[in-house]
Amino acid sequence: MSLTLVSSLDVFSRQKACAALAAEQPGALVVFHDLLEGGLVVRRMFREGVRLVHGESTLEHPCLSCAVRLDLVPTVGRLLKSGTNIIVGLPPAVAAETAVHALLRGLGDAVTIDSVVLACAPDALEDQIWDHHTLFESGFTPVPEDERTPGEFLMRELCFTDTVMLADPALVPVEPEARVRGVQLIRELAPHAVLAESDGDVCTGVHNLADATARTMPGSVQAAPEPSAPFATVVHRVERPLHPERFRHALATLAEACCWLRGRLWVASAPDCRIAVQGIGPRVWLENTGPWQASRKSLPFVSNMPGAGLEEWHPEYGDRGTIVAFTGDDLDAAEIADLLNACELTEAEMAASEDSFPDPFGLNQTTETSERSSS
Known part of the structure; x- marks a missing residue:
């Protein structure tokens, strides 16, 4: 049967x-x-x-x-x-x-x-x-x-x-x-x-x-498949936290170029929170999915979290970091990399406290979701 x-x-x-x-x-x-x-x-x-x-x-x-x-x-x-x-x-x-x-x-x-x-x-x-x-x-x-x-x-x-x-x-x-x-x-x-x-x-x-x-799973990023022309998937990582305002301005451009974006973000205004991002067609939303594994001090560090997808353990940051995948046609991988890299905190900004950064998405709460349209 x-x-x-x-x-x-x-x-x-x-x-x-x-x-x-x-x-x-x-x-x-x-x-x-x-x-x-x-x-x-x-x-x-x-x-x-x-x-x-x-x-x-x-x-x-x-x-x-x-x-x-x-x-x-x-x-x-x-x-x-x-x-x-x-x-x-x-x-x-x-x-x-x-x-x-x-x-x-x-x-x-x-x-x-x-x-x-x-x-x-x-x-x-x-x-x-x-x-x-x-x-x-x-x-x-x-x-x-x-x-x-x-x-x-x-x-x-x-x-x-x-x-x-x-x-x-x-x-x-x-x-x-x-x-x-x-x-x-x-x-x-x-x-x-x-x-x-x-x-x-x-x-x-x-x-x-x-x-x-x-x-x-929210925030999951699987390995990019072989391109199925004219479509392709671009995966990009950013090691340091993202500046929330710079990322807010970049997000509209990133979203409009693809039919599906997904991943997880390390944002300076909510550094202990694993933020999932997803964009499907005209809708893009961010969701606070709770603390990073490295922030859960009562739990052992785990380098292969079930369902996390493409998970890597950084010697200093643990599982914290940004990884986003973009699927669409006519994607410009270099432009995507430039936009995301420009959102990364500088050395001077890394020394600032999280209170120094605006929280435009209102995501420093584990129960809140921010949604916006890219169109």
């Missing part, structure tokens, strides 16, 4: 991906969950293209996580007893990570997740990453409170999933050039993932929760 989860932004890509997966697993049960307006959850179950079940229930609190916890988890729990392969099409915009953790909490050792698949239309990917609307405003979810953008959803799925299924919706004409460009972008954003076409033989990756969690 195997369990495969399929996440997506839209029902059309999801349906095509699930059909392709089912064709490779004769007799598998395909279960679709959908959350509609008013908290209505619709559950449909198919085998060999024949509908077996159509069920509905209404949630008291209509949100995506409740749909997963209160409907999807019990459904999978019941189906596990059948011993057949199960393919679950998650409600559009439900994060696979949410479903995985809910299943593990609710079912424990009874469930093993074999593969986690993102179904997407590659010709629409780049536009969706740069969409400044929320998921609700773009019509991908019935939940008005969901303030994620399509790009935020897709980028996290690309990091978390082990397989990307290229599933062009049948009702929408495909733009060939945009599709080729979208596939190249996927290879650059998710080099760990298996790429599978929904037409033809389907091969999926293998889910590893530890690896998936490491890739999605």
Whole structure:
């Protein structure tokens, strides 16, 4: 028995991906969950293209996580007893990570997740990453409170999933050039993932929760993949703390040149705090993720922190330091290096106290997040 989860932004890509997966697993049960307006959850179950079940229930609190916890988890729990392969099409915009953790909490050792698949239309990917609307405003979810953008959803799925299924919706004409460009972008954003076409033989990756969690950890920077022209990834390190005002001015320029930036910052106004930075399309935000490992005096220094990615231990600074990765097309590595290096504290500034520096991001608090738009 195997369990495969399929996440997506839209029902059309999801349906095509699930059909392709089912064709490779004769007799598998395909279960679709959908959350509609008013908290209505619709559950449909198919085998060999024949509908077996159509069920509905209404949630008291209509949100995506409740749909997963209160409907999807019990459904999978019941189906596990059948011993057949199960393919679950998650409600559009439900994060696979949410479903995985809910299943593990609710079912424990009874469930093993074999593969986690993102179904997407590659010709629409780049536009969706740069969409400044929320998921609700773009019509991908019935939940008005969901303030994620399509790009935020897709980028996290690309990091978390082990397989990307290229599933062009049948009702929408495909733009060939945009599709080729979208596939190249996927290879650059998710080099760990298996790429599978929904037409033809389907091969999926293998889910590893530890690896998936490491890739999605705030501040994580993985090794740069081989460039997938015209896209490339540039990774740059800065050893000393950043001057907060100089970095604030540089950030807009750094963000506008790429579709995805991520990393961790050592900022002079909050020197003991590990600041995660992420930019996806038009949105850029900073988050204080707590103290550096070297600042936790009650704990031993650890040079290989799980999930940290590209972690190095400096003889004087420990794990403190700045490392940022930029992914986009037509990136100028020298310009990126010059902009970040110019933010580094000088020898004279290194001798000043942290109170000497402004805190434009308001991040010298472990619970605060600063968000801004680069557009």
